[in-house]
Amino acid sequence: MRHRFSACVALTVMLLVAGSAWAHHNMSALFDFNQRFTRTGTLTKFDWRNPHIGLSVDAKSDQGQVETWWFEGPAPGFFRTRDTTKSDFENATGKTVTVEASRARDGSLSGLIRIITLPGGKVVSLCPQNC
């Protein structure tokens, strides 16, 4: 938290006039912020890279079938500012997480994370960026 400003300055200075965040995409183009849903399941793997992190979660559908969901989040640097690191997700792999997300516009089993609750009960809000 206390490092955020200097990191921000350093990156901003270097970026100068840079754009922002994957092939890189605009979140509202891919996800419908009006369609919220929540899934609780097992974090099976994650991709901790820029420009957006990704989590694979096996969760039961309303019909009881196990579905594999892919959830996107902001860049790793965003989590650093929330005192959350890659190791938090390494420790969570194989364990139960709860993800509140905005549903993908294409109807696929994917979503944009708004809030994630890690196994130890730590709640990480990705708002206001993803809200």
Add this chain to the structure above:
Amino acid sequence: MKNSYRMAIVTTAAALSAVLLMAAVPALGQAPAPAKAGDTADDKAKAAAKAKRIAEQFEANARVLTVFDREGKTVAEVGERAIYNQPVFSPDRTRVAVIKTDLEAETADLWVIDVGTGKSTRITSSKSREPAQAPVWSPDGKQIAYVALRDSYLTAFRRFSNGEGAEELLYKHPGGNFLLTDWSADGRYLIYSSTDLGGGALYALPLEEKKPMELFRSKFQVLGARISPDNRFIAYRSNETGKNEIFVRSFDPAGAASPAASAGQWQVSNNEGGLGLIFWRADGTELYYMGADRGIKSVSVSTAPAFEFGTPRTLFKLPDAIPVTGTPGGLGNIARDGQRVVFVVPPAPRLQQITVVDRQGKTVRTVGEPGLYGQPALSPDGTRLAVVRNDRDRGNTDIWVFDMATGKGTPVTNDMPPDFGPMWSPDGSQVFYTSLRGNYQGIYRKAWNGTGSEELLFQYTPGAGINLTDVSPDGKFVTFSSGGVVNVVALTGTDPLTRKAIEFSREEFDTLQGRFSPDGRFLAYGSNEGDPEKVQVYVRPFDASTGAAAATGKWQVSKDGANGMLYWRADGKEMFWLHLDMESGDALVMAADISTAPAFQPGTPRLLFRLTNARQTMNGPGSISRDGQRFVFTMMNVPAGTPAK
């Protein structure tokens, strides 16, 4: 199309500003957190550095709540300087509701300030990162409705404007982009809009049922909507003509879902653009908005029996200090009697002077007239300089080329979409740049003297930003940063839409600003892989057969940090970068000897020269001549503020 790109301009301006603004001295309203018992010396030093940056940021961004009359004369400055946004006059214009940001606490809360006394009343007490926004007054001035982020939901509340009583939850918005814009004169409806890349929609929220009604939906933006005093019409900003204009249409919540709701639409602004700041006079005889020329416009209107309107006329032009923003009403408001305008006026911008210094940091000469410049790029032969130039009168952000000997400027682009990131073709005949067109940012090139047509080279994913940082020595590749990833695009084939970005470096950490070595065998870039707080210069082999990094080989060149201005000397034997020293605020221009045979080997970094107080004097990193003898910066030293006119 210019106005639809204001946000990008603002974003860019904000980024440019942030480069130099985050920084200086404890200031009003932003006292730093005191050191705590048990803090280590390191903790204290970091806390002091943070306090300094916050203070600098405050000084650079604090605004004065300023009231103007209809002719643009300042009639009052209200309260203390603070980081204000979204001021809104109470119906009787004796008070102003305004969002005030606390940099230390990272909060943004709603306050009500008495125009006569400056006394302020806090309305919200938000948590960090849960900002309040978009205040609107009830018709009787007793209440204020606003949006605040609470537990991941953008939520509308209302509360008494004297700060008494508890806030009342009105509506929990399930999605994003939720902006209250008005409270109907009959007190029955709140109006809000929701706009994203997919377009916009306008809603009415009945305060009794509290169930939103969609008034209409458009594939274009719908922003800043305000209802006429007789509740029969609604004015708003849309970019449906290709640029932002002000429209009026019937307001009929009862028939919102019927085709009649979309019947009757009038463009009130006269094709010269309308940025927003839309307000109706309380007696329904005038409609106001802010024009693209920074003018506060008045249009005579009548709403009975039918909507009729006259020709817009300019009441006054806003001071240059007030940026042209993409958020209607973000910085100003017009009283319901049409006699007063309130704006949060930021510090006046300072013009920049293109300045050439030698390897010792001694000024050699200046080039051209002072202006608003950024991102300088020297031509391969050093005789010309491409820059981003902002025309504040027209709001255009274009690429210009200046002759280094005569100072004569030539526009490369002269269009409404903002253009950024100029880079030269290897032979110096063309300038590459980025531009946002619609939802897409692309890379273009054009002859340096502005003749001929521009050529689209590459188009990225919708809504994603591009920071073009280099063209390969053979002209076959370009490299850009986006989202912390360094990408390379091979300029193969003839269809730019089939070209793909190749991820040169996509990691957990941030990588940015790729620069090809003069022989094209390496790519230098910045990365914070060693320390999230510090970007360093790295070099990796570039594989031209794939456009990606070679499987092996990576070298760190800088040691103490790098903040841009990565350059290679033309013979490939020296590299340069700029390091912003956070403690002193100075910019250190660094260099290191490089050898590439038999293997890449960076030398020890050394200081070439120091530019003192860089955050206050430099508008971002500069450019370096290929022989490494000349350094060009856009130095901020000329006040540009002008009074209202």
